[in-house]
Amino acid sequence: MPDQSQICSDLISISFVLNGKRINVSVDPSETALMALREDLCLTGTKEGCGIGECGACSIIVDGKVVNSCLTLAAQLDGREVMTVEGIASDAAGQCLQRAFAETGGVQCGFCTPGMLLSSYALLKQNPNPSREQIIEAISGNICRCTGYIQIIEAIEKASTDLLNSNSEEK
Amino acid sequence: MTEKNSQIQAGSSVGKNLIRVGAWERLAGQARFCADIKMEGMAHVVVVRSSKHHALIKSINLDKARNSRGCLGIFTSRDIPGKNRFGIINKDQFLLAEDKVRCKGDPIAIVVGETLSEAQKAAQLIQISYQELPSIFDPEEALRPQAVKIHEKGNLLGSRVIKKGNPDEAFSKSEIIIERYYETSHVEHAYLEPDAGAAMIDEDGILTIFASTQNPHYDLKDVCDLLNLDESKVRIIQSPTGGGFGSKLDLNVQGFVGLAAWLLKRPVKMVYSREESFLCTSKRHPLKIWYRSGATKDGRLLAADVKIIGDTGAYASYGLAVVTRAAVHASGPYEIPNIRIESIFAYTNNPMSGAMRGFGVPQIAFAHESQMDLIAESLKLNPIEIRLRNSLRVGSQTATGQQLDASVGIAKTIESIKPYYDEARNKGPVLRNHKRYGIGTASMFYGIGNTGVQNPSTAQIELEKDGSVILYSGAADIGQGSSTVLAQIAAQELNLDPSTIKLVIADTGRTTSAGATSASRQTYISGNAILDATKKLKDVLVTHAANKLKIPRQRLEIKNYSVVDRKNEQKGITFEQLATIMSRTGVPLKWQGFFDPDTTPLDSETGSGKPYGAYAYASHVAEVMVDTLTGEVEVLKVVAAHDVGRAINPENVRGQIYGGVVMGLGFALMEEFFPGKTESLKDYHIPTCADVPQIVPIIVEEFEPTGPFGAKGVGEPALIPTAPAIMNAIADALGVRIYKLPANLERVMAACVLSKES
Ligand code: FES
Ligand code: FES
Numbered sequence: 001m002p003d004q005s006q007i008c009s010d011l012i013s014i015s016f017v018l019n020g021k022r023i024n025v026s027v028d029p030s031e032t033a034l035m036a037l038r039e040d041l042c043l044t045g046t047k048e049g050c051g052i053g054e055c056g057a058c059s060i061i062v063d064g065k066v067v068n069s070c071l072t073l074a075a076q077l078d079g080r081e082v083m084t085v086e087g088i089a090s091d092a093a094g095q096c097l098q099r100a101f102a103e104t105g106g107v108q109c110g111f112c113t114p115g116m117l118l119s120s121y122a123l124l125k126q127n128p129n130p131s132r133e134q135i136i137e138a139i140s141g142n143i144c145r146c147t148g149y150i151q152i153i154e155a156i157e158k159a160s161t162d163l164l165n166s167n168s169e170e171k
Numbered sequence: 172m173t174e175k176n177s178q179i180q181a182g183s184s185v186g187k188n189l190i191r192v193g194a195w196e197r198l199a200g201q202a203r204f205c206a207d208i209k210m211e212g213m214a215h216v217v218v219v220r221s222s223k224h225h226a227l228i229k230s231i232n233l234d235k236a237r238n239s240r241g242c243l244g245i246f247t248s249r250d251i252p253g254k255n256r257f258g259i260i261n262k263d264q265f266l267l268a269e270d271k272v273r274c275k276g277d278p279i280a281i282v283v284g285e286t287l288s289e290a291q292k293a294a295q296l297i298q299i300s301y302q303e304l305p306s307i308f309d310p311e312e313a314l315r316p317q318a319v320k321i322h323e324k325g326n327l328l329g330s331r332v333i334k335k336g337n338p339d340e341a342f343s344k345s346e347i348i349i350e351r352y353y354e355t356s357h358v359e360h361a362y363l364e365p366d367a368g369a370a371m372i373d374e375d376g377i378l379t380i381f382a383s384t385q386n387p388h389y390d391l392k393d394v395c396d397l398l399n400l401d402e403s404k405v406r407i408i409q410s411p412t413g414g415g416f417g418s419k420l421d422l423n424v425q426g427f428v429g430l431a432a433w434l435l436k437r438p439v440k441m442v443y444s445r446e447e448s449f450l451c452t453s454k455r456h457p458l459k460i461w462y463r464s465g466a467t468k469d470g471r472l473l474a475a476d477v478k479i480i481g482d483t484g485a486y487a488s489y490g491l492a493v494v495t496r497a498a499v500h501a502s503g504p505y506e507i508p509n510i511r512i513e514s515i516f517a518y519t520n521n522p523m524s525g526a527m528r529g530f531g532v533p534q535i536a537f538a539h540e541s542q543m544d545l546i547a548e549s550l551k552l553n554p555i556e557i558r559l560r561n562s563l564r565v566g567s568q569t570a571t572g573q574q575l576d577a578s579v580g581i582a583k584t585i586e587s588i589k590p591y592y593d594e595a596r597n598k599g600p601v602l603r604n605h606k607r608y609g610i611g612t613a614s615m616f617y618g619i620g621n622t623g624v625q626n627p628s629t630a631q632i633e634l635e636k637d638g639s640v641i642l643y644s645g646a647a648d649i650g651q652g653s654s655t656v657l658a659q660i661a662a663q664e665l666n667l668d669p670s671t672i673k674l675v676i677a678d679t680g681r682t683t684s685a686g687a688t689s690a691s692r693q694t695y696i697s698g699n700a701i702l703d704a705t706k707k708l709k710d711v712l713v714t715h716a717a718n719k720l721k722i723p724r725q726r727l728e729i730k731n732y733s734v735v736d737r738k739n740e741q742k743g744i745t746f747e748q749l750a751t752i753m754s755r756t757g758v759p760l761k762w763q764g765f766f767d768p769d770t771t772p773l774d775s776e777t778g779s780g781k782p783y784g785a786y787a788y789a790s791h792v793a794e795v796m797v798d799t800l801t802g803e804v805e806v807l808k809v810v811a812a813h814d815v816g817r818a819i820n821p822e823n824v825r826g827q828i829y830g831g832v833v834m835g836l837g838f839a840l841m842e843e844f845f846p847g848k849t850e851s852l853k854d855y856h857i858p859t860c861a862d863v864p865q866i867v868p869i870i871v872e873e874f875e876p877t878g879p880f881g882a883k884g885v886g887e888p889a890l891i892p893t894a895p896a897i898m899n900a901i902a903d904a905l906g907v908r909i910y911k912l913p914a915n916l917e918r919v920m921a922a923c924v925l926s927k928e929s
Binding site: 038042043044045046047048049050051052054055057084085086088089098101102103104105107108109110111112113114117136139140141142143144145146147148149150151152153 | 188190191193194195197198199200201202203204206207209360361362363364365411412413414416444445649650651652822823825826828829830831832833834851852853857859860861863866
């Protein structure tokens with residue numbers, strides 16, 4: 001973790017869309033997106049499991065792509081569209097995922113859950129009907145020590161089916 | 172009372188897949204783990220740790236650090252108001268080192284800063300000078316008489332002997348004898364949430380500690396001793412806990428945040444970095460195991476002679492429990508009439524080893540299950556057949572002489588995996604030239620609860636004035652789902668919807684001790700305590716209803732928060748009305764439950780006794796593909812049959828099995844912590860979803876008469892047979908056996924080379 005007190009540079013102000021709302025915030029140029037979200041913006045749903053890009057607990061979505069917020073600078077969020085777990089329930093895909101995770105036992109301790117949700121949300125947005133291989137690929141950067149992944153994979157499959165069904169009903 | 176109540180119909184919440192308590196807040200990112208805590212005026216704690224394996228502390232210079240900006244305080248062992256000792260079994264750990272450090276990472280001072288970076292900066296300015304001592308990293312070396320003493324009392328942690336029958340005579344009669352040496356490595360728990368805690372003094376002056384913990388009531392005792400405070404002055408609240416697997420049974424943060432908050436009278440927080448968690452928290456004990464088995468030529472086990480040497484590292488933690496549990500389980504789930512087992516653990520300057528999912532049984536199962544396959548192989552017996560032939564049954568005696576009188580599901584688990592084993596044998600996949608396919612099986616038994624000691628749980632259930640029900644339990648839910656299961660047990664007895672029961676969990680200010688979340692004990696032991704409390708409340712409710720309604724008890728049943736007439740459901744009385752009547756007549760609304768499994772201590776010379784009230788059983792089959800060019804092992808499929816007594820929440824049980832199998836896969840193939848070298852998740856790999864095989868969980872329910880609704884436990888058993896099954900499959904594939912865990916690329920390649928030569 002960078003030692004902020006040693007860095008004398010001034011704060012820079014950035015502006016980005018966070019969970020659907022435009023926000024302006026001043027950040028230290030050396031600060032990670034993870035720190036900015038958790039400390040400055042008090043959104044603690046995004047977790048830190050390693051700080052070095054190995055676990056995926058800090059996953060967020062930036063312009064539709066999943067990134068490790070521990071390896072992303074806060075300044076890099078400027079002008080982007082960002083989603084964290086706090087914004088996941090904003091649409092049907094997120095809600096389907098939440099419900100499916102709850103119902104299939106995809107949550108045990110829940111520390112990997114925010115990252116898992118965001119990786120699977122980004123997947124479903126890109127590919128509403130993913131194969132098992134594609135699901136595994138999508139969450140391969142997210143470590144879970146509790147579940148053995150099976151019920152998480154099943155949850156994503158279920159969410160995809162539920163979402164497709166609800167879309168076809170609407171049509 | 173039990174009989175009276177049993178006439179009254181219970182609910183249907185046992186056996187249901189209730190959604191896990193706390194799942195929704197986690198899915199919304201709203202669960203507040205310790206690292207997420209923010210308090211007004213909160214300061215940050217960092218720990219200054221030893222850079223030496225073994226050294227005397229000559230001096231600690233704090234001057235520069237004290238004057239550093241934002242430094243609020245620096246504390247060393249001298250500032251500890253109480254007794255600077257803690258540890259769950261042996262009080263051999265120091266919150267802050269006194270004159271000596273015993274391993275890298277030993278805590279020496281804590282620094283509190285306004286901000287985290289200010290605390291870190293001040294910590295860097297602390298100067299410590301050491302006089303290094305010789306270090307020992309091998310337990311056998313540590314036990315030599317001339318070895319340098321790591322603790323004043325010497326380097327022996329403890330030993331356990333188990334003797335039964337006449338092993339010497341039995342070996343002389345054995346038609347086959349197999350003798351081998353096995354080794355396992357240090358393993359990191361690698362729960363996803365690094366250790367964390369926070370503390371503050373509340374408006375009543377109570378030191379309140381929030382911790383990621385498996386055992387708040389134990390934390391309370393040690394914190395009180397460290398700070399010299401009465402138990403009424405300290406409160407420990409378990410925060411949502413991101414996995415534990417044994418390591419969060421130790422006092423990893425509670426003492427530090429407690430000391431800082433108490434001395435500074437300010438709220439504080441401490442969060443381990445992943446590196447700190449790797450360096451300083453306990454590991455799985457590496458074991459050295461010599462195993463000699465004797466059998467008849469039709470594969471009946473006659474004798475086992477086992478010697479286990481364990482390395483507990485610098486401190487005991489749960490080491491003594493592992494010494495004994497490894498010994499008690501060294502026979503495997505088999506009836507062996509003649510036994511000699513000796514287990515001995517030593518202190519070294521390695522990182523502390525402690526509790527990790529299975530307490531030594533995963534290690535010893537690797538040995539006994541390899542032995543079973545070796546015997547089968549030399550007798551040309553089917554590995555399934557030899558296990559069935561020897562498996563424990565009702566009426567069998569274990570190595571400690573405990574007679575098993577019910578719920579012995581081992582044979583059923585073997586029978587339920589057999590079709591999968593046979594099918595794999597008959598079909599197998601199409602092989603490409605450098606790939607080898609193998610099938611392996613392994614079984615285990617596991618005693619539920621602590622070994623041969625009292626380990627009770629207490630719980631309360633309360634009827635509120637408005638008729639709702641609150642359940643109080645000290646049992647820490649660390650992700651395994653105990654809160655959900657405990658609510659289901661109470662709901663079953665009261666015929667309620669379990670999701671309507673309010674829960675107060677793992678808060679020493681509001682709950683009483685349920686003992687540790689360890690040893691797969693919460694469903695069985697705390698479940699029973701809750702059932703006991705609930706039965707009392709139910710009895711009182713029904714009694715008062717019978718009185719009021721003038722209907723005999725036998726005709727009453729509980730439905731939807733009312734006691735009603737079975738023959739005419741319109742006639743009844745609500746819980747709310749009963750609460751009013753009860754409080755008016757001075758009848759308590761809150762009832763207490765208690766359960767302690769029926770055990771006896773093990774004899775110090777022969778090890779005989781009744782260590783557990785119930786045993787879980789399991790058998791796995793693993794199919795692997797070994798790439799002989801790269802040494803890579805792909806696990807294709809694991810079938811895992813578990814006798815859990817009764818699955819209170821089957822989805823939960825499956826979740827434990829999946830998680831256990833995958834952790835077992837890591838134990839088998841990739842996880843090895845090198846003391847002094849391994850630093851983080853970069854150089855310590857745990858399974859990702861790409862490593863996960865097809866897993867077929869099979870729930871076997873062999874009713875346990877002493878369990879709540881017949882339930883036993885599954886948390887640790889889930890992991891135990893996986894590694895030995897995979898190792899047996901690799902041996903099947905290559906015709907060469909690997910005797911050290913993990914079977915990493917290097918060890919598998921070495922086996923491949925041998926396999927080609929032969
Ligand atoms: S915290 Fe970012 S990947 Fe682990
Ligand atoms: S549920 Fe605990 S790490 Fe995934």
